Amino acid sequence: MQTMTVLPQRPHAAVFCLLLYCLNGCLSIPDPRQREALMQLEASMQTGGRVVLTDAEQRLDALLFKMKQEEIIKADFPPAMHFFRARSLINNSPIFSLLQKMPKGGALHVHDLSMVNAEWLVKNVTYRPNCYMCCTDNHSIRFIFSSRVPKALARCSAWTLLENLRAKMVNPTDLDNSIMGNLTLYTDQDPETVYPSQDVVWSRFEQAFLAAWGLVTYAPVFRDYYYEGLTQFYMDNIMYLELRALLPEIYELDGSTHDTVWTLKTYQEVTRRFTAEHPDFFGARIIFTVNRGVNMSVMIGVVEKAMKLKRDFPDIMAGFDLVGREDSGRPLWYFREALSMPVERGVTLPFFFHAGETDLEGTEVDQNLLDAILLNTSRIGHGFALLRHPVAKDMSKKRGVAVEVCPISNQVLKLVKDLRNHPAAALMSENQPVVISSDDPAMFGSSGLSHDFYETFVGFGGISSHLGSLKELAMNSIRYSSLSPKQQEKALALWQRRWDKFVSENAP
């Protein structure tokens, strides 16, 4: 009796004849060996499909498989639900507990003003002295720290010192909860009712950023916020960060301000301090960003500034990107003159463009994916529309341009409802280079990366994804980072030590 063919590590060659044979028509009875070979070929093609697991990893993988089977038969399947409803289910999942402990490598797509959860902003920052608040006429709030009563803001109520307001209230918790609700999109109510459309959710999203702005850009808070952000990611077992940062002017209590260079230097100093205090943290780099709503002359100035910063601070500066809602902003091609300047001048300025964070097809904005690649982007932010652009998809695969997939962000911002239908499920089935990130965890009420890893592992992958998928995703986050090859090697070695420890502690 013939035994079942065990596929070698790279199964292509092994099943090639069987596959070819079948492509020409399977007119005989299906051969179970051929079927098995094709199934294994498909399994080997997915992200992590060729990762060879150690004995201990195989035991952990078997445990994960069992957990996932139990998770999938439950009535409420979290990846099919809105994250705001699914979060408590996920938090109670044994898979999630494991993912929290797992060393996930780097978080490569996170924005500066949404690193730290809203609770910390309220409980820590707004309780500091000299914190003023006003209410805008569109029901949002603004903050400022000031040594005297600040100048009135247009379309905002009079400034109130929070200390005084709290002193007058019977139950300050109500106020705190109300402030917190303004600093995040997360809600206990029905998210479909609260956010009926992309326009509504984006408008609330932008208001929440403006609400956080005055708190985070106050110099003493700015340092603490970033340190706390690193801490929260570190606690989620993330060892490296690439932060998209607007590098805004940072203000002091007397109203004086610091410039972009000061802001970047502060990121550098805090990163160094944090890394020194946490030797198993590898570091952080900054992707300087500007809103895509600016005009061409502003963009030219910003790109010039970016080139200068990259030259003067090559260690902390990773590169450049445009932020803001793609559907309502200017497309990349509009800015081609500005974005071509670095190449024209022979200056290095890596790009990390958001592109394809849209469900409109064939519009000018929808060309961003191809244009990002033509502008030689190093990675693609979101790439939600990539499946509809086979040429861009092919080029990004061949050139190793990884897609930064942010599942919860795409769901909350209403690009997709059931995360099993997220295009990354298809991308990962053919090992398109992807990394998993969280975009704006504070806005969505998610953790560093663990919630997004849960949606990826259980939602995109179904029963098919395994420990090898997780391992490759973690390694991708270093391989596709902006770190130099030498730094990547060092980071991978550090990650490997943490990974081995994780496996040995958790494998049954």
Added chain:
Amino acid sequence: MQTMTVLPQRPHAAVFCLLLYCLNGCLSIPDPRQREALMQLEASMQTGGRVVLTDAEQRLDALLFKMKQEEIIKADFPPAMHFFRARSLINNSPIFSLLQKMPKGGALHVHDLSMVNAEWLVKNVTYRPNCYMCCTDNHSIRFIFSSRVPKALARCSAWTLLENLRAKMVNPTDLDNSIMGNLTLYTDQDPETVYPSQDVVWSRFEQAFLAAWGLVTYAPVFRDYYYEGLTQFYMDNIMYLELRALLPEIYELDGSTHDTVWTLKTYQEVTRRFTAEHPDFFGARIIFTVNRGVNMSVMIGVVEKAMKLKRDFPDIMAGFDLVGREDSGRPLWYFREALSMPVERGVTLPFFFHAGETDLEGTEVDQNLLDAILLNTSRIGHGFALLRHPVAKDMSKKRGVAVEVCPISNQVLKLVKDLRNHPAAALMSENQPVVISSDDPAMFGSSGLSHDFYETFVGFGGISSHLGSLKELAMNSIRYSSLSPKQQEKALALWQRRWDKFVSENAP
């Protein structure tokens, strides 16, 4: 000054060098000609991307483009909404009016008991004499025609003669509406509330089939129902049909029954009569189906019967398929012994398997796609999960196994919410062979094919799809039909005459 390169019909060769150059890294400033070439390459890769349009077609295409731009900027974008809410918007769309008039070729995925709208069943069939109704204990209804009071049905109320019931009612319209509601999934209420889960919607779906069963399987109704079905498809400018039919026993008023052969012969007779009366209708063929819930010995008997029917009625019999919810039925591989019989005996029995109508990944059911191909299926019903199976996808493309895409069905049965995220959008971007069909139009309250064509054209395609896409989809429905090459040629010639007339009547 150099003029813009006009791409030849097959642009691959023309842009190959430019593309290759770019795959190796675009380190210079993006070249607008290269960008244009890549955009055109991508456009040429989609379904219909290489169709050459006549002058008149180009004028009609320009009109369609204008209509679509107006449609897309509206606040409510129908493909993003549940079809039950979108239907009235679609019905008022000028694009929809054009699609109704457009000769769409064949409908290749339609089920026998859901051809004719529920209104016709209520207003015509239930008003015939001798029609009894009872109410089941799970709030559905059953019907039977009988010359005497029928034998009581388990778990159902006593039979009532509808004539008597109607005579007693002040307003029989209420009764009619209530009956109608039981024969379709369509509802004016919030569909998300009425059908909160796949389990609920499938259960209601199955009950509605059972409700229609007693009406449609009554011999005089059976003939009229099928004739009316052909009429409704014909009125929607469909010229050919492949009907998935259970070929049930058909009963007479005295309770006597006709066998499968009689049922198939009746389909043949009615088709011949209808085609004779409508010379621009090409005909219909039957795909014999059985529920995937049966056991192996029943399946063996059914496949034997199918082989016999195919031998005895080669003209009307197209082939064989399994029906019912994939997620709760037995996978194809379970039945491999039965399904291999035709090949083992050297008998021709084409398969048209449903496969991949699921959002679970990696389960046994999820292997149906690969197994359908290994069992040499001629087409794939739904193939919703195909994007997650790169090997199956590749094989289906190389072997010309078309996917029967049923957008509204997939949305109503809760596989996808926003139809822009339907996997067929990606499949069509790389011209995977697809045909568009309506599955169970009566259940969903949709027309023959026009509503599904609307969702495809406006939803999947966005701004990118055009008249060439529609033309290729219509031609695909003949090219991937079960008709012989000679018949296809004839059908295509007939379609082309109707198409030319449509274009000349509607081009500005």
